[in-house]
Amino acid sequence: MVLGSSTAAGGGANPRDSGWVFRLQSTINKTEQKARFINLAVEGYTLYKxxxxxxxxxxxxxxxxxxxxxxxxSYLPDMVMINFPSNDIAANYTDEEILNNYAKLTHMLDSAKVAYIIFSTQPRDFQDSSQRTRLKIINDKIDYLYPLHANDYLNALSTPTWSIKPIYEAGDGIHINNSGHxxxxxxxxxxxxxxxxxNR
Structure with a gap:
């Protein structure tokens, strides 16, 4: 299962099925392993959704x-992937409420004994440098709180000021292109x- 916003829905990829979810499923299913992905991500969503x-x-x-x-x-999944890279910060939600929302989700997953991965924040060309800095701060907190579950690629996609590296820009200052996916x-x-x- 995938929960998330536009990046998980394929935003920035061209065509959209070049997005990371589609590519990951295709890559896994080229092997003997067959995986069914159900993608619930919606453009613009925050953790509250x-x-x-x-x-x-x-x-x-x-x-x-x-x-x-x-x-x-309800689908009784083997794993849930959580990918909300920047909309909560764009909405100016506090670090506390963002982390509280992750805690609520992960408590439910732990209780259900379902594996999960929390995907990192993602660079975004915020005009306000403090919002770009928060991308790094939240990401570091996720890495600290969920070391086994974190999937951190923020540095790989970012400039030193947490904007999107030009080679990964999709053109809108928000999304990453095919190479970023x-x-x-x-x-x-x-x-x-x-x-x-x-490997199970």
Whole structure:
């Protein structure tokens, strides 16, 4: 299962099925291993849209019950991949609420004994340098809190000021191009929990 926003939905890739989810599934299924991917990602979504059904936080988006963690777990998945790279920061949600939302998701996954990977933040050409810095700060906190589950490729895609490296720009200052999606695929294929799952 994939929960996420535009990058997971193929945003920036041309054609869209060159996005990392599609490429990852294709790469895995070229081997003897066959994997079924269900992608619930939607452009523009933040972590709040993935919160469990019934979750409510004042002045924040309600969960999308067709594309949230509750729906994902209803499929009895082997793994959930969580990919919300920058929209929460664009919305100026605090570090505390972002990390609290990750904690809620991961608690549910741990309780259900479902493997999960948390994908890193992603560079974005924010005009406000403090927002670009927050991409690094949140990413470091995720790496610290979820060392076994993190899938960190922020540095590979970023300039020193956490903008998108020109070679990975899709042209809108938000999304990465096909080459950027390929970086995510290659990093994900090296994630120990995915390797462990595929070798079962």
């Amino acid at each position: 993935a919160m469990p059904t019934g979750y409510h936080h004042d002045d924040r988006p309600l969960p999308d019950t067709a594309r949230n963690i509750t729906k994902a777990l 390929e970086v995510i695929v290659n990093k994900t294929l090296q994630q120990p929990l995915l390797i462990q799952l595929l």
